[in-house]
Amino acid sequence: MATAITECTPSFLAAAGLAVLAICSYLAVVLRRGGVAGAKRYPPAVGTVFHQVYHLRRLHDYYTDLFREHMTFRLLSPGRGQIYTSDPAVVEHILKTNFSNYGKGESNYENTSDLFGDGIFAVDGDKWKQQRKIASYDFSTRALRDFSGGVFNKNAAKLAHIVSDNAAAKQPMDFQALLMKATMDSIFTIAFGLDLNTLSGAAADEGSRFAAAFDDASEFILLRFVNAFWKVARFLNVGAEAALRHRIKVVDEFAYKHIRARADEMSVGKAHDAESKCDLLSRFIQATTSESGEVDYKYLRDIIMNIVIAGKDTTAGALAWFLYMMCKHPEVQEKISEEAREAADAGETASIDDFSQSLTDEALNKMHYLHAALTETLRLYPSVPLDNKECFSDDVLPNGFSVGKGDMVFYAPYAMGRMERLWGEDAQAFRPERWLDEHGVFQPESPFKFTAFQAGPRIWKGVRVQADEGLRGSAAPFLRAGSARQGRQRELQDHDHALHQAGSPSHGCGEMIVLGHIHIQIQ
Numbered sequence: 001m002a003t004a005i006t007e008c009t010p011s012f013l014a015a016a017g018l019a020v021l022a023i024c025s026y027l028a029v030v031l032r033r034g035g036v037a038g039a040k041r042y043p044p045a046v047g048t049v050f051h052q053v054y055h056l057r058r059l060h061d062y063y064t065d066l067f068r069e070h071m072t073f074r075l076l077s078p079g080r081g082q083i084y085t086s087d088p089a090v091v092e093h094i095l096k097t098n099f100s101n102y103g104k105g106e107s108n109y110e111n112t113s114d115l116f117g118d119g120i121f122a123v124d125g126d127k128w129k130q131q132r133k134i135a136s137y138d139f140s141t142r143a144l145r146d147f148s149g150g151v152f153n154k155n156a157a158k159l160a161h162i163v164s165d166n167a168a169a170k171q172p173m174d175f176q177a178l179l180m181k182a183t184m185d186s187i188f189t190i191a192f193g194l195d196l197n198t199l200s201g202a203a204a205d206e207g208s209r210f211a212a213a214f215d216d217a218s219e220f221i222l223l224r225f226v227n228a229f230w231k232v233a234r235f236l237n238v239g240a241e242a243a244l245r246h247r248i249k250v251v252d253e254f255a256y257k258h259i260r261a262r263a264d265e266m267s268v269g270k271a272h273d274a275e276s277k278c279d280l281l282s283r284f285i286q287a288t289t290s291e292s293g294e295v296d297y298k299y300l301r302d303i304i305m306n307i308v309i310a311g312k313d314t315t316a317g318a319l320a321w322f323l324y325m326m327c328k329h330p331e332v333q334e335k336i337s338e339e340a341r342e343a344a345d346a347g348e349t350a351s352i353d354d355f356s357q358s359l360t361d362e363a364l365n366k367m368h369y370l371h372a373a374l375t376e377t378l379r380l381y382p383s384v385p386l387d388n389k390e391c392f393s394d395d396v397l398p399n400g401f402s403v404g405k406g407d408m409v410f411y412a413p414y415a416m417g418r419m420e421r422l423w424g425e426d427a428q429a430f431r432p433e434r435w436l437d438e439h440g441v442f443q444p445e446s447p448f449k450f451t452a453f454q455a456g457p458r459i460w461k462g463v464r465v466q467a468d469e470g471l472r473g474s475a476a477p478f479l480r481a482g483s484a485r486q487g488r489q490r491e492l493q494d495h496d497h498a499l500h501q502a503g504s505p506s507h508g509c510g511e512m513i514v515l516g517h518i519h520i521q522i523q
């Protein structure tokens with residue numbers, strides 16, 4: 001810790017200098033707004049955006065500490081106002097009660113549009129409504145649910161085989177990388193109706209090249225949010241922006257190739273088999289193609305790529321944390337294995353394939369304890385640890401604080417999951433039982449308190465089903481692979497300390513999800 005501080009000294013001094021500047025600008029803002037005694041009340045200012053830079057390695061824990069003092073606060077910034085909240089009433093206000101006054105906004109659109117385009121993730125208003133309508137309809141159909149459940153299950157079984165082979169050969173493996181591949185393959189099949197096969201394919205394959213370019217592009221897009229000069233770099237086509245342009249080209253060529261092929265297939269009526277009709281691309285082609293048969297390829301690309309963006313890292317991150325929790329809590333793991341054996345009725349010695357076959361929808365629905373353990377994982381390690389909405393016109397929050405037009409309101413699923421005020425004294429503890437009633441039946445929480453899936457109109461009803469199914473379908477076969485090999489499972493637990501070093505959650509959740517790798521070493 002001492003060395004960290006010494007190393008940070010120049011940047012700390014710079015941050016301190018900037019903080020003084022920020023405090024001056026704060027006073028200017030307060031004065032401009034009619035002074036502290038004015039009619040409007042603003043949340044307490046407890047830090048500056050420069051503190052965020054200083055605490056970058058533990059950003060979400062930094063927010064958590066601040067929330068212990070104030071349910072809602074401000075961080076001063078030279079740009080737009082930044083309000084942070086952990087108050088379910090405020091979350092409900094921005095995500096539901098005054099939905100139309102809070103959205104993604106222009107600036108977010110600008111930052112992301114080269115990759116996200118006009119997809120559901122990036123837009124508000126009518127464009128959002130249209131995609132939402134088609135998608136919600138599709139996600140609620142039985143056929144799509146069966147299709148996607150089957151896809152997740154198949155890839156999880158494939159993953160379980162890889163893990164079990166590596167374990168038998170005492171091969172160390174990068175768990176998070178494997179999970180990223182498995183979810184990429186699943187989401188891509190659901191979106192495009194094609195198997196990318198990054199899980200067992202070679203890195204030089206077209207599918208793997210696409211997946212790698214896609215991951216890089218997502219990271220470069222994220223960089224734009226902290227680099228105020230990205231537009232200059234894009235204009236000059238240098239640095240990260242040049243790399244981003246190259247990656248997007250790879251992504252787009254691949255996506256357009258498959259969209260064209262599918263649209264052509266459908267126009268000549270070849271897509272008869274049930275499976276090809278169940279993928280989202282086919283659905284959206286049907287829904288967006290005009291009477292004259294004109295296909296809007298760019299819009300289709302945006303819609304489909306957004307679903308890949310939305311579903312892939314969220315699911316992989318959640319599963320990585322879930323397996324990490326299982327390593328740390330063998331008693332929970334044991335209970336889930338038991339529940340899975342019972343629900344699937346597959347017998348003690350069933351093979352991975354037989355076991356995953358027996359994991360029907362019905363069997364998964366019986367697994368309340370698994371559902372609870374996954375939800376508990378997302379409570380403490382939400383895939384989206386911090387989310388924000390832009391305020392479109394001056395408003396007053398339920399707690400009496402004012403928000404100005406253009407201000408950003410952040411809500412914090414990670415910090416909210418750790419608040420004693422919301423979850424009781426044991427808020428920090430991993431305890432799946434908190435989600436179960438006395439009969440062991442899963443009890444959902446208010447989405448404004450458990451915010452890992454967002455809430456309000458933009459919570460995609462189907463997303464809940466989708467995510468649950470994806471998670472449960474992916475997690476369950478896996479646990480079987482483990483429990484059939486109890487001995488090795490024990491070894492896994494012994495290597496908990498290795499896990500600790502590789503991806504310690506005390507470093508903050510976001511960092512772990514984006515950069516970290518769970519590295520399980522089996523000796």
Ligand code: HEM
Nearest residue numbers: 120310311314315318383384387452453454458460466467
């Ligand atoms: C553990 C798994 C998942 C978690 C925790 C999760 C979480 C979230 C969150 C927090 C948002 C709101 C982000 C924002 O726009 O501000 C979101 C939106 C969305 N998610 Fe997921 N998600 C998961 C899985 C999936 C999957 C598997 C899919 C699709 C295959 C999906 C599709 C979407 C879409 C399309 C949206 C945008 C909805 C809208 O703006 O109306 N998600 N998800």
Ligand SMILES: *[C@@H]1O[C@H](CO)[C@@H](O)[C@H](O)[C@H]1NC(C)=O
Nearest residue numbers: 107108111224225226227228
């Ligand atoms: C977009 O990125 C810029 C920095 O390049 C940042 O100032 C701005 O806040 C970002 N927009 C949003 C909505 O976060």
Ligand SMILES: *[C@@H]1O[C@H](CO)[C@@H](O)[C@H](O)[C@H]1NC(C)=O
Nearest residue numbers: 097098101392393394395396
């Ligand atoms: C929503 O926001 C608008 C615009 O700022 C405001 O006038 C209105 O009172 C708000 N509505 C609610 C229900 O708070």
